[in-house]
Amino acid sequence: MSIAGHGAATTATVGASARLTRSWLDRRALRSLLLTSATWAAALMAAVPLVSVLYMLVVRGGARLGREVLVELPPAGFELGGGFGNAVMGTIVMVGLAALVAIPLGVLAAVFLAELGPSSSLARVARFATKTLTGFPSVLAGVFAYAAIVLTTGTYSAPAGGLALAVLMLPTVILTAEEAIKAVPRITRDAAFGMGCTRTQVILKVLLPTALPGILTGVMLGIARAAGETAPLLFTALSSSYWLFEGIRPHLMQPTASLAVLIYNFSGMPFDNQIELAWTASLVLVLMVLVINVLSRLVGRRA
């Protein structure tokens, strides 16, 4: 900090005349100044899209935000009003299904990678597979769920969407949970072994509780990512204009609406009402994602 803090113009040079300051007009100082301004400009420009997106969401999406859009069904064609209550519910149900698969599996795998066999060949291959899944195009997770579930059951469904999202959530959970478990101090672990704990007791009673904030951070980041995914849902859950539940009985094995797919569908429609709803749905989706992100940060800070 201290060295850089002086900035380019005053960085000391010891010349023949023992001149310890460099003039602002020195060619090298000017060049440095120019590049610094260019970097500032680039950084500010990178912030422009974010500001623009948030502005549009608040202005165009905020106009319709209210209780109505959250409890009503999507409008058809020329209809006015309506909402996307079923899509909010569909997103929550499918992300929930994905979490049910990805979290236990991810944490178990992370326990193995971090504690049980960190340098075994199984761990090395699994770590490699996880890294591969991290860079996996989300649409291919959809293709997998389509081949595995939609073609087998013969219908678009919430579980198919959930499986696709689980594939995308899994690597985030594994990698962050592994890091969190590894970060538990060696002494804590040794103390537990010294008390006569079995490996499993150490893991369940010491490692996982200590690493919990870190694991939760990863879980929430995975959930936030899954909630915003569209491509894998397009042809696994498809979309629907009806409720997922009839009373309290869920109808999971049928096309299921989600916020992300609804935004996509409505964005291409020639009706103003639908376009407005697409913006409002975007606002709701971004708020959901941001709230989860902020929560994950709050939890992570406790670690």
Place this chain on the structure above:
Amino acid sequence: MKLAAQRPAVSASISGPPSRLDYAADRVFRLMAQGGTWLVLLLLAAIIWEIGTKAAAAIGRYGAHFLTSTTWDVGRQQFGVLPHIWGTMYSSLLALAIGGFFGIAMAIFLTQDFLPPRLAHVFRIVVELLAAIPSVVYGLWGLFVVVPAMRPLADAAYQHLGWIPFFGTTLSGPGLAPASLVLAIMILPTVAAVSQDALRLVPYRVKEAAYGMGTTRWEAILKVLLPAASTGIFGALVLGFGRALGETMALAMLIGNSNQIALSLFAPANTLAALLALNFPEAGPREVEVLMYAALVLLAITLLVNLLGEAIMRRSARRLAAR
């Protein structure tokens, strides 16, 4: 097991060697953890297997011709993905050029003490928020903000510079340029985050040594820090490229879905990922096989690029650790 039998009953709940039940639980839990790890491996294998076997029929029927043919006609059962491969590569490279530049600039900005810590934190949040916004929202924003804003510029470029192939058409709505711009915004956080890690790996004393030699801040950055972190930054670019190749929604909404190969930045195009997203919902059984083949092509390309990126990152981390 003998130990367990000798254990005094009073202290059973507080201390003592593990009971038979504890041993059994230990065994079960370990097996579960190992099983979970195997499941992760199996998942990746199942993904490749499912897509591969479902594509097998189409691979047999169309072979390598699929990769070089340019028609996609469901009625006549003719399929080729050359325009999609072209569009995927073209849009991703454009996005990489823009997003890579801004991402690296951002990484330098955030790691080289340009900002007081509090302000740096604000910019870090900006980058993280850029990454958090779902791609479908970017698509919507692109459709209603970027395309209208870019249109007059594009038309002016066409009128005055139309002889350059890159400006050879007008922008009639969705097209390559708005799609690539939005894609650039989406990969910026990846490039910025990984480049920051690379720059932080360069020991502070290297920078101090450069300043001690009397360099200006930018001479130190350009001649010492960037070369030292170059492998990592290159890895960041490759990973960003991989992300761009697989990105779907923003492109499906903005690129125009036209199966043509054009140099013009304003012409509509198509990408592999967009092809999958848009055609799967209404595909008949024959077309599904073909789409599975296209998915396999996308899988192969992204896998290759990501593996390359990971390998470069590992090498850069090793090189810096060895110093």
